[in-house]
Amino acid sequence: MTPAIFAPVKINLALHVGPLRADGYHPVDTLCVFPMIGDVISYEPEAQAGIDFGGTFGADLSNEDPQTNLLWRAFRLLDLEPQGRFFLQKETPIASGIGAGTADGVAAMLLLNEVLGLGFDARQLERRALGLGADGPVCMAGQIHGGGILRARGIGEKVEHLGRCEPKAIVLANPGVPVSTGAVFSRFDSDGPEPLEEVRITGRDVSLLQRANGNDLFQPAVSLAPEIADLLDVMTGQPGTETAAMSGSGATCFAIHASRASAVRATRDLQARGYWAESSFILPG
Template sequence: MTPSPITELAPAKVNLTLRVGAARPDGYHPLDSLVVFADWGDTVEVRPGPGLLLTMSGEASRALPPDGNNLVLQAARALQVAAGIDEGAMIRLDKQIPVEAGLGGGSADAAATLRALNRLWGLDWTLDRLAEIGLRLGADVPACLYARPLRMRGIGEWIDILPAFDAFDAVLLNPGVAVPTGPIFKAFDAADPAPLAEADPMGEDRLAWLRGERNDLEAPAVAHHPEIAGTLDWLRGQTGVALARMSGSGASCFALCADRASAERVADAYDGFARAVCLTGAVR
């Protein structure tokens, strides 16, 4: 009898705010970001297997490498090495988050793989311990392991969980352009950015605080991909939208809406990729 798979959601990551400072001597950029997660994303399933085998489904999976460069396989191998085991797994990734979209899809997939294999292999490691492995895979992986509202600083390794952060009804839009992170940071660096100035503490009025914040990568991303500006302008003109901003390094944008009905109405009206979501945290 084939055992039931262990399933983990890899929720889309949304940077509600993103302050970025000038690059450090090692090339990494310090940041300060308020991060939340959608109740929608990719799915990772794992079963026992003699080796590591990855299969993929979903339209977005066509843009992913099937070989060892895939972050899912990298995460699985990194956990094998860290745990000193040679256990295998059959891994299936259902890919719904667009690739190179500013929604942390690859990092979310790697994090979900670590959580799933931690259960499959009976390691019983804490998320903190898994995060040490995740940071070697990518700066966003530790945050995606927790998948709860959090403030991310350093290069992604300093994480403060925000336990009392209520949900936002929102819509996620993508203008249909892939935006690799590297060129956006290169353009950001070319503008001679200042050292990182961290955000002030968030007060009781979260929306007012968010409106006073920004995404420092939005301007260089828009300069390279004017479709992002068009998407933001369209969002800001919709009824029920309280705040619209780009997420991560783009091209996806989010809008915080008055309620679920408003989010669904905006998503239905957009001529392109759109999802009405709840933004808070999907993994408990």
């Protein structure tokens, strides 16, 4: 059987961002959870080196140079020469603010570590995952812990697992508008941001955590893609919604629901309106 791994996307319950530092990075304080929604990566160690793509959004990646994909970067981060072939079943939108590309890269690192018997432990993998981007360590920790609530600080390298959470129902939806993370941060910088505000930790209820905080990139993202606000208005008004917000730099939004049934109904309604939408539950950790 071909070795395979599931790569859950990352949702920012809270995302506080500080002004640009002299080294070119933004300090962050963020709370993340991981829904049972994502991509699947498989690996053939004896096949010719490369990546094949399939799934709903696989065609969006099929013409790119494999060496630009974060799966390929997993080789370098584990001190390997490219060997074997990945297959990425891409079921999540591109450039959508839910860390899907990073999660795929993390999954590739975990798969290589297991299949090739490399022997890296969890802390080593978290540190090396920073090479995938600022959200690499928290995505790695989320996959290793099987979800739960995670906090990331610094530029993303300081990760803390805050414990398990209730596996609440969640809906993800995207308006079909790719949003450049760089453009969002540029708009954020142009607005003269305040010093970094620490997240408020009010317990382990994910709805309360979201409402007690916010996403500092929401207004910059909406100024570039007003469709995000339109989508969020729809999700907020759907029956059963406890809270709704944008994740990361957008454009994907999420809604925590009171029940799995209301989440399924909301998803069908969003799909009927032409949005990409999926529902599942939050991985408890």
